[in-house]
Amino acid sequence: MAISFAVTIWLIVLATIYLFSGQMGWFPPQVSEHGGAIDDQFFYTLIVVGVAFTLAQVVLGYYVWRYRSSAHKEVTYTHGNTKLEVIATVVTAVVFVTLAIMGQKVWAQLHLQGIPEGAVKVEVTAQQFAWNIRYPGADGRFGRTIPQLINDQLNPVGVDPKDPASEDDIVTLNRMAIPVNRDVQITLRSKDVTHSFFVPALRFKQDTTPGMAISSHFKALKIGEYEIACAELCGIQHYKMRGFLMVKSSEDFEGWLKEMSEY
Amino acid sequence: MSDSGNPEVHAEPTTFLRKWIFSVDHKIIGIQYYFLALIAVFIGLGLSVLMRLRLAWPNESWPLLEKIFPIGFDGGPMTPEFYLALMTMHGTIMVFFVLTTAPQGGFGNYFLPIQIGAHDMAFPVLNMLSFWVTFVSLGVMVAAFFVVGGAPISGWTAYAPLSALGEVAGPGLGAGQNLWIISIALFCLASLLGALNFITTVLNMRAKGMTLMKMPLTVWTWFTTAILALLSFPVLLAGGILLLLDRLGGTSFFIPGGLVVSDTIIEHSGGSPILWQHLFWFFGHPEVYIAILPGMGVASQLLSTFARKPIFGYRAMVVAIFAIGLLGFFVWGHHMFISGLSPLSALIFSVITLTIGVPSAIKTFNWLGTLWGGKIRFTTAMLYAIGFVSLFVSGGITGLFLGQTSIDVQLHDTYFPVAHFHMIMGVAALFGIFGGTYYWFPKMFGRMLNEWWGKFHFWITFIGVNAIFIPMHLMGIMGGLRRYAQSTEFKFLEPLQPYQEFVSIAAFITAAAQVIFLVNLFWSMFKGKKTSENPWESTTLEWTIPSPPPHDNFAGKIPVVHHGPYEYGVPGSPRDFVMQTDPPIDKNK
Numbered sequence: 001m002a003i004s005f006a007v008t009i010w011l012i013v014l015a016t017i018y019l020f021s022g023q024m025g026w027f028p029p030q031v032s033e034h035g036g037a038i039d040d041q042f043f044y045t046l047i048v049v050g051v052a053f054t055l056a057q058v059v060l061g062y063y064v065w066r067y068r069s070s071a072h073k074e075v076t077y078t079h080g081n082t083k084l085e086v087i088a089t090v091v092t093a094v095v096f097v098t099l100a101i102m103g104q105k106v107w108a109q110l111h112l113q114g115i116p117e118g119a120v121k122v123e124v125t126a127q128q129f130a131w132n133i134r135y136p137g138a139d140g141r142f143g144r145t146i147p148q149l150i151n152d153q154l155n156p157v158g159v160d161p162k163d164p165a166s167e168d169d170i171v172t173l174n175r176m177a178i179p180v181n182r183d184v185q186i187t188l189r190s191k192d193v194t195h196s197f198f199v200p201a202l203r204f205k206q207d208t209t210p211g212m213a214i215s216s217h218f219k220a221l222k223i224g225e226y227e228i229a230c231a232e233l234c235g236i237q238h239y240k241m242r243g244f245l246m247v248k249s250s251e252d253f254e255g256w257l258k259e260m261s262e263y
Numbered sequence: 264m265s266d267s268g269n270p271e272v273h274a275e276p277t278t279f280l281r282k283w284i285f286s287v288d289h290k291i292i293g294i295q296y297y298f299l300a301l302i303a304v305f306i307g308l309g310l311s312v313l314m315r316l317r318l319a320w321p322n323e324s325w326p327l328l329e330k331i332f333p334i335g336f337d338g339g340p341m342t343p344e345f346y347l348a349l350m351t352m353h354g355t356i357m358v359f360f361v362l363t364t365a366p367q368g369g370f371g372n373y374f375l376p377i378q379i380g381a382h383d384m385a386f387p388v389l390n391m392l393s394f395w396v397t398f399v400s401l402g403v404m405v406a407a408f409f410v411v412g413g414a415p416i417s418g419w420t421a422y423a424p425l426s427a428l429g430e431v432a433g434p435g436l437g438a439g440q441n442l443w444i445i446s447i448a449l450f451c452l453a454s455l456l457g458a459l460n461f462i463t464t465v466l467n468m469r470a471k472g473m474t475l476m477k478m479p480l481t482v483w484t485w486f487t488t489a490i491l492a493l494l495s496f497p498v499l500l501a502g503g504i505l506l507l508l509d510r511l512g513g514t515s516f517f518i519p520g521g522l523v524v525s526d527t528i529i530e531h532s533g534g535s536p537i538l539w540q541h542l543f544w545f546f547g548h549p550e551v552y553i554a555i556l557p558g559m560g561v562a563s564q565l566l567s568t569f570a571r572k573p574i575f576g577y578r579a580m581v582v583a584i585f586a587i588g589l590l591g592f593f594v595w596g597h598h599m600f601i602s603g604l605s606p607l608s609a610l611i612f613s614v615i616t617l618t619i620g621v622p623s624a625i626k627t628f629n630w631l632g633t634l635w636g637g638k639i640r641f642t643t644a645m646l647y648a649i650g651f652v653s654l655f656v657s658g659g660i661t662g663l664f665l666g667q668t669s670i671d672v673q674l675h676d677t678y679f680p681v682a683h684f685h686m687i688m689g690v691a692a693l694f695g696i697f698g699g700t701y702y703w704f705p706k707m708f709g710r711m712l713n714e715w716w717g718k719f720h721f722w723i724t725f726i727g728v729n730a731i732f733i734p735m736h737l738m739g740i741m742g743g744l745r746r747y748a749q750s751t752e753f754k755f756l757e758p759l760q761p762y763q764e765f766v767s768i769a770a771f772i773t774a775a776a777q778v779i780f781l782v783n784l785f786w787s788m789f790k791g792k793k794t795s796e797n798p799w800e801s802t803t804l805e806w807t808i809p810s811p812p813p814h815d816n817f818a819g820k821i822p823v824v825h826h827g828p829y830e831y832g833v834p835g836s837p838r839d840f841v842m843q844t845d846p847p848i849d850k851n852k
Contacts (some may be wrong), residue, residue: 001641001718005643008722009653012729016657017834019733025741025762027673028755038669045670048271056627056656061635064649067570075832075839076636080576084632085625092624096663100617104610110672111606128432147521147528158523192524194536195431196601196676200742200755202675209536210424210602211519222356227753231676231744232420234425235433236344239747262795 002068009061013054018026021048021243026199031247033227035203037106045099046241080201115217119183122176124190125157126208129237132156133176135257137168150191157191170260177255180223188214194231199245205231220247273387275349277815287387289813292394299721300365303356305781306405308354312774317341319767320797321749334413338783343748344434347416348747351435352408354419355443358550359450360401365696367492368397368556369458371485374703375461377805378479380470380822382815385463389456392446392613396602397452404446409439417728418746420547423517423539427509433522435539444507451500454492461489470804472824476581477843479803479828480574482580484560487588488553493695495549502542509534511656539604544566546594552591554688556680558651558695559626565648565698566630568801569831570637571839574829576629582624583629601669623659627652638832643717647698652693657729659687661736663724676746682732690728697780704784705798709810710791713783716724720779727773738762744781755789803828 004067037056044153066072094124134157136142143159143166151157156173178184187210188197198205204218228243229261248256276282286292303751308524316325322340324457329336335345372390376383384390407414415435417426421443430437470480476485489711505516509531518541520532567574574580596604596612614738618740638701661683664670674680704712713741743750750756797806805812822844830841 002639003634005641005649008726012726012733013658015729016733019737025737025758026739036693038673041667042664042670042673045667047663049663052338052624053656054661056631056660057653059631060634060649060653060656063631064635064639067634067637067639069571071637072636075571075638076836077442077573077832078636079573080579080629080632082579083577085576085851087626088628089621089625093618096617096620096624097614100614100664100667103669104670107609107613107672108604110669111609127523132544145751147523147834150523150526150528151527169387183459192522193428194422194602198676198744205601205603205675210522212537212603214603215625226540227755229742229753229755233347233422233746234415236342236347236748238347239343239744240752241750242753247528 001067002065002070004064007059013057015052020050020098022233030106030201030203031220031222031224032204033221034106034109037109038203038220041103041106044102044206048095048099075200090245099196110216115215116183119185119217120179121187123179123187123189124176124197125191126197126230126234127156128193128235129230129241131174131176131197131241131243133172133174133243135260136165136171137170137261139165139168141165141167143167144238158194168261170257172260174228175246175252176228176243177246177248177256178220179250180220182250183217183219185217185253187214193234194232195230195234198229198231199225200229200244201227206230220245223247223249268324269812273383280403284392287383289372289384289387289390289392289790290707290812292390293369293371295396296364296368296372299394299401300369301362303360303364303401305769305777307353307361308774308777309481310356311347312771314346314349314353315770317346318750319747319764321751343414345413346748347418347746348408348414348435348439351418351443352404352414355404355447357689358419359447360397360404360552361719362554363454363550363690364397365484365625366561366699367461367488367553369559370481370487370696370703371461371557373707374805375482375485375794376464376468377808377812378482378803379465379468379473380804380817380824381464381468382817382821384460385468386460386688390460393453393456393460396449396456400446400449400453404447406795407442407446408440412437412439415440415443416618417702420504420543423509423534423536424504424519424522424637425648427506427517428524429510430523431527441507441510444503444510448503449501449506451496451503454496455500458489458492458496461485462493465489466596470822476578477824477827479560480563480577480580480584481557481560482557487584488556491549491553491556491588491591495546495553497544499546502539502546502844505542506539506683515796527748531591537599537602539605540599544598545592547598548595551684551688552587554692555695556587558692559584561657561695561699561702562608562630562648562651562655565644565702566633566652566804567831568702568799569640569645569648571640571831572633572637573614573827573831574629575632576625577827577829579625581627583625586622587619590615590622593620597666597671597835599666600677613666613668617663620659620666621661631852642701642801643712643714643721644698644701644720646721646725647694647701650721651694651698654686654691654694654728657733658683658691661686661729674739676744678735678743678745681745682735682739685735686728686732690732693799697724700784702799702806703785705794706798706812708788708791709794710787711794711798712787712791716779717785719782720776720805723776723779724773727769727776730769731773734762738766800838800840802826802830804843807842807844
């Protein structure tokens with residue numbers, strides 16, 4: 001019994017290490033400025049966690065085998081070892097808190113630093129089960145919105161035509177284009193329930209909480225088309241609330257905006 | 264030992280109704296809670312099997328299942344709303360009616376009074392009341408499946424405004440959601456009564472000599488769990504009442520102004536969805552510890568008993584239990600990093616969250632220390648205790664990823680946290696319950712559980728849960744999103760499908776193996792080998808009395824305690840263990 005238990009635990013450790021080695025699948029490709037740091041932080045944590053996990057499980061398996069009653073007759077009578085416990089506690093505390101502090105860097109960069117000057121402004125208004133994307137147009141200002149004006153077909157975010165700032169606003173459905181290598185200021189809203197704007201390739205996820213306009217920013221570094229997924233349960237079609245993020249060259253982006261404004 | 268009978272002991276009931284149904288005996292109530300949890304766990308398990316069926320083969324039709332659940336199939340594959348209803352009810356039933364109920368209501372009720380040398384709980388009638396309210400609560404919850412629209416689809420977290428707006432937001436969000444809230448409110452009430460009872464009993468009813476630092480660690484964990492329940496359930500109760508008012512009374516606690524659902528303007532204004540999340544998680548995080556702390560107590564008790572060694576670092580264990588309980592109240596914000604919470608407070612929540620890993624690490628260290636130099640007896644109960652430690656490590660350690668703000672940005676709402684919390688508060692806690700069952704069953708029913716079948720059940724379950732939940736972490740890393748009725752609608756989710764199938768197959772095998780446990784339980788109750796007072800050669804007070812114990816536990820003789828709870832392998836002692844009630848050792852001899 002003892003040996004098979006020990007071996008089972010060790011095999012689980014081996015299988016886990018293999019699974020986490022990246023051979024069997026890993027994060028989606030990473031294309032944002034801040035995403036690399038998140039992946040790095042994951043990697044550092046993986047090392048710490050991997051060592052602690054392996055150590056604890058291997059020792060557990062070893063003790064199970066080594067101290068089985070059939071092989072070990074003399075019990076070591078002890079109530080503990082304060083010195084050892086204090087050392088273990090301090091070491092763990094230092095490692096864990098260090099990780100916590102290291103993990104804050106990217107967070108602070110995303111949420112505590114001001115929006116960079118000259119960022120491209122985009123507003124996302126989530127609804128069951130679609131993403132409405134709005135650009136402010138040439139004036140750089142979003143027009144006023146009024147919930148009473150909302151009409152899924154004709155005016156999905158309820159833009160007020162009486163507001164001069166709204167005249168050049170551009171609204172698209174499920175398709176969001178941004179220029180490569182430029183800061184993007186994103187403002188997230190919801191019309192109905194809580195959704196979450198998730199672009200796996202950007203390492204960016206932020207809830208769209210009804211009643212709030214949450215601002216954040218990012219920069220995409222690679223031209224291409226990436227998926228936008230809803231990450232917060234929002235109703236029956238949550239699993240297919242899909243949008244597309246199109247990262248374009250500056251010229252293509254301007255061209256696209258122009259095309260959309262004419263449409 | 265004192266010979267005086269206790270005048271406060273209520274008379275032994277004579278009618279069937281008073282003895283078995285409306286009993287005030289903590290032991291009967293404990294058994295009632297245990298069986299309530301047993302019914303609940305098989306419902307919850309059944310729901311998860313159906314969920315796994317859809318996740319692995321989303322486009323497949325199941326004509327037989329369609330006959331049983333006509334509401335969940337639309338003449339073809341399982342509907343997404345049925346999937347979400349299964350998911351909501353699976354989570355709710357498992358968290359409340361299994362993980363909160365079995366370890367605390369079941370084992371705590373039965374063994375806490377005995378382990379501290381009391382004849383019953385402090386408030387026996389209150390105890391009965393808390394069970395029956397829990398019973399009604401489960402009935403109301405299950406009834407949600409059978410009302411118009413079916414069970415709610417808003418998840419066990421019932422995030423507002425999805426849960427607040429009614430049917431306009433989706434099926435099941437009408438009558439089903441109302442029943443869900445009423446059931447949870449009743450459950451909160453019952454837990455509150457139970458918690459008061461546990462705390463009073465521990466503080467007031469300990470036998471002579473049972474000082475706090477001589478209490479078994481199981482008692483410490485039940486006591487701490489009761490404090491957590493006392494402080495956290497009222498907050499959920501308040502949240503539930505406010506949510507019900509938003510739905511039925513026209514208030515706007517959680518619904519902000521200006522919402523438009525499918526072109527329908529919602530006539531509410533001024534509420535905040537974030538407020539619900541604060542109230543929910545202020546309860547929800549301590550709830551995680553409510554589920555796992557008693558398991559830690561049971562694991563400590565079993566590891567010491569079957570390693571025939573004192574628990575390593577008893578005092579540190581007590582401090583760690585309390586530290587976990589205390590810190591558990593200051594980390595709820597880590598569920599809300601990306602909710603729109605102030606990013607500054609996220610920093611604080613993150614640091615406290617990683618700090619809570621420290622007492623958990625101490626516990627692991629001490630469990631290993633308990634095994635070290637021991638003489639391990641591999642009973643089924645011990646296998647579960649060792650399995651508990653292994654799962655506790657695997658499940659707990661991934662909290663180090665999720666507690667970090669930046670990593671959470673990517674992993675939040677993926678399968679990674681699903682794997683994390685299932686591993687720790689799901690299966691590790693269940694291993695505590697299984698271990699407790701194998702250990703205490705002889706005391707409760709006077710017969711042994713079958714050890715061979717017990718071990719067979721253990722092996723399938725231990726390998727099975729690892730096969731289900733370890734690959735699930737990888738699914739999260741790959742971007743797999745939780746609460747998706749299927750992961751086939753996105754390109755980046757395509758690589759997930761083989762994993763979905765693998766996990767489903769592992770889940771079916773593991774689920775099937777649970778029938779072995781069920782059969783063993785009922786078979787042994789009537790046909791199991793008869794047992795003595797102390798079959799495991801344990802030291803705590805429940806093993807000084809007959810199996811099953813008499814109505815007032817100690818037959819009028821309240822014990823006097825002389826020793827700590829885990830005196831195994833004591834040098835110079837005639838037996839390899841010293842019971843808590845053994846006469847004091849004369850040091851002059």
